[in-house]
Amino acid sequence: MVDFSLWDIVRNLLLALRWTVALSLIAFVGGGLVGLALLVARLSKLPGAAPAVALYVQIFQGTPLLMQLFLTYFGLSMLGIDTSALFAASVCLTLYASAYFTEIWRGCVLSIPRGQWEAASSLAMNFREQLRYIILPQATRMAIAPTVGFLIQIIKGTALASVIGFVEITKAGQMIANATYEPFLVYGCVGLMYFALCFPLSVWSRRLERKLNPLR
Amino acid sequence: MTTTPKTIPLVDIRGLRKRYGTNEVLKGIDLQIERREVVCIIGKSGSGKSTLLRCINGLEEFQEGALTVHGQPLKIHDPHAMRELRQNVGMIFQSFNLFPHLTVGQNVMLAPMLVKALPKPEARQRAEKLLARVGLAEKFDYRPDQLSGGQQQRVAIARALAMDPEVLLCDEVTSALDPELVGEVLQVVEDLAGQGMTLVLVTHEMNFARKVSDRVVFMHQGKVHEMGPPEALFSRPQTPELQQFLSAL
Amino acid sequence: MSLDFLVVLAQWPMLLKGLALTVLLTAIAAPVGSGLGIACAWARLHGPSWLRVLVGSYVELIRNTPFIIQLFFIFFGLPALGVKLSAETASILAMVLNLGAYACEIVRAGIESTPPGQIEAAKSLALNRWQIFFRVVLPPSLARVWPALVSQIIIVMLGSAVCGQISTEEISYAANLISSRTFRSMESYILVTLVYLGFAVLLRQTLNWAGPRFIFGR
Numbered sequence: 001m002v003d004f005s006l007w008d009i010v011r012n013l014l015l016a017l018r019w020t021v022a023l024s025l026i027a028f029v030g031g032g033l034v035g036l037a038l039l040v041a042r043l044s045k046l047p048g049a050a051p052a053v054a055l056y057v058q059i060f061q062g063t064p065l066l067m068q069l070f071l072t073y074f075g076l077s078m079l080g081i082d083t084s085a086l087f088a089a090s091v092c093l094t095l096y097a098s099a100y101f102t103e104i105w106r107g108c109v110l111s112i113p114r115g116q117w118e119a120a121s122s123l124a125m126n127f128r129e130q131l132r133y134i135i136l137p138q139a140t141r142m143a144i145a146p147t148v149g150f151l152i153q154i155i156k157g158t159a160l161a162s163v164i165g166f167v168e169i170t171k172a173g174q175m176i177a178n179a180t181y182e183p184f185l186v187y188g189c190v191g192l193m194y195f196a197l198c199f200p201l202s203v204w205s206r207r208l209e210r211k212l213n214p215l216r
Numbered sequence: 217m218t219t220t221p222k223t224i225p226l227v228d229i230r231g232l233r234k235r236y237g238t239n240e241v242l243k244g245i246d247l248q249i250e251r252r253e254v255v256c257i258i259g260k261s262g263s264g265k266s267t268l269l270r271c272i273n274g275l276e277e278f279q280e281g282a283l284t285v286h287g288q289p290l291k292i293h294d295p296h297a298m299r300e301l302r303q304n305v306g307m308i309f310q311s312f313n314l315f316p317h318l319t320v321g322q323n324v325m326l327a328p329m330l331v332k333a334l335p336k337p338e339a340r341q342r343a344e345k346l347l348a349r350v351g352l353a354e355k356f357d358y359r360p361d362q363l364s365g366g367q368q369q370r371v372a373i374a375r376a377l378a379m380d381p382e383v384l385l386c387d388e389v390t391s392a393l394d395p396e397l398v399g400e401v402l403q404v405v406e407d408l409a410g411q412g413m414t415l416v417l418v419t420h421e422m423n424f425a426r427k428v429s430d431r432v433v434f435m436h437q438g439k440v441h442e443m444g445p446p447e448a449l450f451s452r453p454q455t456p457e458l459q460q461f462l463s464a465l
Numbered sequence: 466m467s468l469d470f471l472v473v474l475a476q477w478p479m480l481l482k483g484l485a486l487t488v489l490l491t492a493i494a495a496p497v498g499s500g501l502g503i504a505c506a507w508a509r510l511h512g513p514s515w516l517r518v519l520v521g522s523y524v525e526l527i528r529n530t531p532f533i534i535q536l537f538f539i540f541f542g543l544p545a546l547g548v549k550l551s552a553e554t555a556s557i558l559a560m561v562l563n564l565g566a567y568a569c570e571i572v573r574a575g576i577e578s579t580p581p582g583q584i585e586a587a588k589s590l591a592l593n594r595w596q597i598f599f600r601v602v603l604p605p606s607l608a609r610v611w612p613a614l615v616s617q618i619i620i621v622m623l624g625s626a627v628c629g630q631i632s633t634e635e636i637s638y639a640a641n642l643i644s645s646r647t648f649r650s651m652e653s654y655i656l657v658t659l660v661y662l663g664f665a666v667l668l669r670q671t672l673n674w675a676g677p678r679f680i681f682g683r
């Protein structure tokens with residue numbers, strides 16, 4: 001019977017934590033880019049964009065992330081793409097994040113008074129210029145706090161990638177718990193590590209909210 | 217000649233001082249209010265009139281002095297004592313403060329049922345009678361936001377009366393109303409005065425004060441500056457501050 | 466690449482059984498979790514400072530860790546302390562604790578936005594602290610935050626999909642089972658996902674109808 005020290009457990013978890021962070025960043029950046037594209041498409045009133053994006057958002061916000069992961073994983077292999085768990089999880093979490101980001105940012109843009117758009121267009125700016133120089137700078141300021149806040153949701157979402165086999169910290173925790181027969185200790189450590197990642201972001205997000213949105 | 221014992225004033229304020237931080241807003245108030253008296257408190261904003269009123273039912277805490285209602289000293293940190301006090305002292309607010317999630321009738325019935333443990337049918341009867349008294353019997357099942365400001369304020373009066381208070385405090389009860397709605401509320405207050413209710417009103421309605429009150433108190437910078445029957449105070453103001461106040465109206 | 470839904474639909478008894486358990490889990494967790502949230506909100510606003518710290522720690526712990534870890538900790542970890550729970554009980558407990566933490570913050574925001582005049586009026590009518598909280602402050606507060614609370618309940622309902630991982634026989638577990646039996650993974654998951662979507666819509670409409678009717682009267 002091999003005896004595992006606490007350090008053995010923690011060390012292995014920390015190694016897996018790298019993958020949690022990596023997947024989170026992929027989804028954050030990827031989701032941000034896709035979300036921004038969707039936002040611009042919606043705002044520029046491309047024909048059919050608004051209802052399509054609305055449906056897209058409704059699907060990702062109205063269904064379990066776990067189902068989305070399964071569908072991506074099995075869907076990709078059905079399309080003939082030989083896929084690793086990491087790839088499938090990255091694709092799924094990117095799209096998941098993009099749906100939430102586009103909604104969050106749309107809310108920020110909508111809360112900018114109509115008068116700003118009108119003033120900009122009265123100055124003969126075209127849509128792209130209005131967006132780039134007047135609207136987005138203001139909306140960005142308001143969007144920082146909730147965007148940081150959603151990063152926390154992404155980090156927590158990566159835990160579900162374990163179910164399709166990706167070895168991040170939750171999966172590593174399961175494997176270690178089974179090997180050591182110490183589920184209380186192991187899952188406790190996993191929880192604390194997620195907490196260590198997410199709590200500082202929570203605090204920062206709240207501070208940003210107070211600083212950048214004092215009117216709220 | 218037999219000396220009849222002097223009746224204890226209903227509200228007895230002596231040497232009341234109140235500070236907000238370092239700013240003293242009430243600088244030693246002495247005021248006695250007798251049963252069945254109607255007292256109007258007037259003055260510029262910032263003179264401390266609303267603050268004084270809110271001290272009487274414990275919504276504001278004072279640092280020095282004594283305040284006695286119906287013989288009982290006010291003990292703001294004793295919830296039991298405050299509950300007793302507030303059954304005897306009712307308040308009507310400038311912004312009505314009706315409960316938005318209850319109907320008009322439920323607003324009036326709530327406190328008697330919860331505080332006086334009145335059974336529902338009796339509470340309902342009382343509410344119906346009081347709403348009729350303020351002229352709103354038919355609005356029993358309406359929600360507050362379906363009523364005009366004047367109607368809401370009259371409901372607020374009925375709600376306060378449902379607790380059978382001995383004295384009613386009115387804090388600028390018409391200040392938030394459109395001018396054409398002021399009259400209906402003042403009429404109700406005048407009726408209450410005529411029926412012998414003890415009233416303490418903070419008001420800007422000088423004509424009303426002149427007509428209805430037994431005594432007018434002019435407050436200035438946290439003190440009772442002048443006090444007297446309305447005729448005397450309004451026609452022959454003694455101090456320059458009151459003269460200035462009345463001329464600016 | 467052909468999708469054959471009929472094979473999967475033939476398993477409708479299993480799907481129905483799974484859906485029933487999902488509905489049951491939600492039906493228990495939603496009111497109990499919301500009630501816990503209301504109690505915690507009150508504690509954070511009016512409780513003694515030790516209680517505030519305790520509740521604050523609970524809220525931060527839940528909100529900064531994934532639900533699946535909370536579930537695993539309760540189901541796999543607690544037996545080490547002698548507390549052995551069935552999969553269903555562990556699922557309900559995890560959902561209640563999860564919803565409670567989020568509901569606490571939602572309800573707290575609602576309570577804090579109560580206009581002070583309401584409380585003054587209630588005090589002037591001699592209502593005591595509990596009467597003021599339950600009869601005057603809470604109903605309009607819940608009305609104000611109802612959309613946010615409903616959204617959170619739906620999030621927890623969707624999150625319950627994870628409970629299938631500890632063999633709770635709710636609908637995602639049924640999906641896994643049907644998928645492995647029929648080898649029709651895409652169809653199984655598409656179908657179950659549509660069921661979740663439908664239930665989410667239904668749940669939102671039901672709660673939006675029930676709230677004004679039963680809880681905050683408008």
